[in-house]
Amino acid sequence: MATRSSQDEELRKLSIEMRYLEQTATALQQRISMVNATLTDLMYANTTLDGLEKEKENAEMIVPIGGSSYVQVKLANPDKIIVGLGAGVSVEKTLGDAKTTIKERLEELEKTLQSAQTQFNQVAERINSGQKRMETLLANVRQGNA
Numbered sequence: 001m002a003t004r005s006s007q008d009e010e011l012r013k014l015s016i017e018m019r020y021l022e023q024t025a026t027a028l029q030q031r032i033s034m035v036n037a038t039l040t041d042l043m044y045a046n047t048t049l050d051g052l053e054k055e056k057e058n059a060e061m062i063v064p065i066g067g068s069s070y071v072q073v074k075l076a077n078p079d080k081i082i083v084g085l086g087a088g089v090s091v092e093k094t095l096g097d098a099k100t101t102i103k104e105r106l107e108e109l110e111k112t113l114q115s116a117q118t119q120f121n122q123v124a125e126r127i128n129s130g131q132k133r134m135e136t137l138l139a140n141v142r143q144g145n146a
Contacts, residue, residue: 011141014134014137018130025127032117035109039109042102042105045102046102056075056078057075058075060074083098
């Protein structure tokens with residue numbers, strides 16, 4: 001059986017590891033939330049582009065501008081889409097190219113989400129096993145004090 005000092009040392013190390021794992025789990029949860037928000041935004045964009053395929057030039061539309069507010073517009077050119085590339089840079093693409101770009105981003109984000117969820121599950125498993133080990137060590141220490 002391990003000595004009291006080695007059990008104390010293991011408890012200390014385990015406590016530090018548990019704090020690190022909890023911070024990692026929190027960071028992963030935040031990342032998952034951000035990826036989910038971006039996925040939702042891209043799915044909305046994809047649905048909008050699908051709808052634009054059916055529209056003709058000068059079609060009247062209502063476009064969301066944020067804050068549950070909308071503006072009525074006439075569609076000037078349904079085949080020209082401005083797509084953001086990141087860092088405030090945008091480029092004009094055809095409707096087909098824009099849809100391809102959005103779908104590629106969706107696929108990439110779904111892989112990122114799956115990876116983050118897998119990492120989170122692994123961290124959660126390590127936290128659970130660490131907590132069980134801590135409970136066992138604490139019970140041993142208490143028995144030694146009795």
